[in-house]
Amino acid sequence: MTEYAHPEVLVSTEWLAEHLEDPAVRILEVDWDPASAYGLGHLPSAALVDWKRDINDPVRRDILSRDQFVSLMERLGVTPDTTLVLYGDMRNWFAAFAFWTFRIYGHADIRLLNGGRRKWFEEDRPVTETVPDFATASYPAPEATTGLRQFLPGVRDILGRSDHGLIDVRSPAEFSGAISTPPEYQNEGAQRSGHIPGAVNIPWAQAIQEDDTFKPVDQLRELYQSRGVTPDKSIVTYCRIGERSAHTWFVLTYLLGYPRVANYDGSWSEWGNAVGVPVEKPGAEVPGSVPA
Amino acid sequence: MMEPSHLDLGTAEEECGDSAMGRVRRAYGNLAPGQRLEVVTGVAEHLFGIRAWSRRVGGEVVEERREGGRTRLVLRRPAPSAS
Numbered sequence: 435m436t437e438y439a440h441p442e443v444l445v446s447t448e449w450l451a452e453h454l455e456d457p458a459v460r461i462l463e464v465d466w467d468p469a470s471a472y473g474l475g476h477l478p479s480a481a482l483v484d485w486k487r488d489i490n491d492p493v494r495r496d497i498l499s500r501d502q503f504v505s506l507m508e509r510l511g512v513t514p515d516t517t518l519v520l521y522g523d524m525r526n527w528f529a530a531f532a533f534w535t536f537r538i539y540g541h542a543d544i545r546l547l548n549g550g551r552r553k554w555f556e557e558d559r560p561v562t563e564t565v566p567d568f569a570t571a572s573y574p575a576p577e578a579t580t581g582l583r584q585f586l587p588g589v590r591d592i593l594g595r596s597d598h599g600l601i602d603v604r605s606p607a608e609f610s611g612a613i614s615t616p617p618e619y620q621n622e623g624a625q626r627s628g629h630i631p632g633a634v635n636i637p638w639a640q641a642i643q644e645d646d647t648f649k650p651v652d653q654l655r656e657l658y659q660s661r662g663v664t665p666d667k668s669i670v671t672y673c674r675i676g677e678r679s680a681h682t683w684f685v686l687t688y689l690l691g692y693p694r695v696a697n698y699d700g701s702w703s704e705w706g707n708a709v710g711v712p713v714e715k716p717g718a719e720v721p722g723s724v725p726a
Numbered sequence: 727m728m729e730p731s732h733l734d735l736g737t738a739e740e741e742c743g744d745s746a747m748g749r750v751r752r753a754y755g756n757l758a759p760g761q762r763l764e765v766v767t768g769v770a771e772h773l774f775g776i777r778a779w780s781r782r783v784g785g786e787v788v789e790e791r792r793e794g795g796r797t798r799l800v801l802r803r804p805a806p807s808a809s
Binding site for chain 1: 743744745746747748751769770771774775778779782
């Protein structure tokens, strides 16, 4: 089997078990719902990164600012030389989002725990409720990398272009417009359901196996290339708020080595609320049209 | 005895809906004192979370059985103690 394009960005549960006390490694659990995950038990020496509080701007809709990133790293005792190992709840979606965000701010050595919480618990490895305390570190302000992120005008510009590919990684029901937003996520609702015209639907979970580890590279290549998502194109991934699509962004960028992949984190919660943007919804009646 | 409410976590999280534990919390919150909730899952992470959360909120795990690669776990919401 061929190896992933960048195998260094993944660590196994075995590797991590041997590096729990490694001072060069900082283990971060990135949770959407810390009370249901980190708060009940986490990997020894892992610190919590609360997705809502720590990775997002608290007021406007945006990822954390450069200054907020620096503050977060310093609070976690992270320097630019620290190896960050990320894992988290919801099958590593939010860990992948944090990976993407930290990469935007240029942190060099970031790795994802292959299989995440699910595999760690499945293997009955040690878990604790103890919250570690790290000495504050100094982290110089980095420059942000812009090519990893796409915004609504940029997505609109690539519609219909054959040198670009759009992947909608939501479930088929969301892609078709049968459902828009689960009721428990009212602040992620959209006025319209459906998908961005030209997008192919490759649900994020098709990239992983039963134990949440990533599929072998040959299977991943087949999965995406058979749907026209090829490395010669500039690829944009999206979902509802950009976290599932960060997972697919990670797969395409680091496991398959695609050179130009951006995550559109505005995703459907932005596109589906925007005025005047085109929406594809198979089977939808167009007002004013005459039924056949 | 009333049949317990049933919750299968098999498809939790696929549509970026509520987390598995969020679904358990919601279903448990709808129980009247003395009522039971049957949760079925094949994921060890879920089981750990349910047990730990149940201890915290004073719930009782009254039954736990492994069946064909999945675990059936029954929680009971205790009746308020007389003071």
